[in-house]
Amino acid sequence: MVDTAIGTLLCASVALILALLFHQTRLEVILPLVCLAVVVSVAARFGVATGVLGSIVSAMLLAYFVYSPEYSLRIVSRDARSSLSWLLLGGISLSFLFTPRRSEATSEEREKNPSAKD
Numbered sequence: 001m002v003d004t005a006i007g008t009l010l011c012a013s014v015a016l017i018l019a020l021l022f023h024q025t026r027l028e029v030i031l032p033l034v035c036l037a038v039v040v041s042v043a044a045r046f047g048v049a050t051g052v053l054g055s056i057v058s059a060m061l062l063a064y065f066v067y068s069p070e071y072s073l074r075i076v077s078r079d080a081r082s083s084l085s086w087l088l089l090g091g092i093s094l095s096f097l098f099t100p101r102r103s104e105a106t107s108e109e110r111e112k113n114p115s116a117k118d
Contacts, residue, residue: 004053007046011054012061014038019065028066029079032087035062036094039087043095051095058091059084 015035022028035058043051063073067080075081 003046004049007042007050008053008057011035011039011042011050012057015058015061016065019062023066023070029083031062031066032059032083035059036087036090039091040094040098043091044098044100048095048099051099052092055088055091055095059087062087 015031015038018031018034022031036055039051039054039058042054060073063075063080063084064071067075067077067084069076075084
């Protein structure tokens with residue numbers, strides 16, 4: 001539970017920093033891709049729930065601070081909606097794809113330490 005909160009907070013802080021730094025530049029188009037890379041890497045470390053929550057929070061922060069109308073979750077631009085949709089779709093699906101399964105991790109631990117009991 002703590003890992004999920006830490007990972008989600010990490011995704012949210014990166015999205016917020018990127019949103020505040022690049023909200024009036026041409027780079028606002030690629031911000032969801034950068035956030036997607038962060039979400040996938042954090043999900044690989046902290047788990048699927050973190051990837052899903054990180055994707056949702058990152059998309060909401062980018063929608064609120066970057067895309068017009070600013071300070072609203074409503075998005076006028078079709079391209080911006082598409083980019084955020086890809087962030088959500090990619091973040092959620094890649095979180096499931098790149099996160100190691102618990103059963104694989106426990107079987108690897110058993111192989112390393114056969115005297116350990118479950």
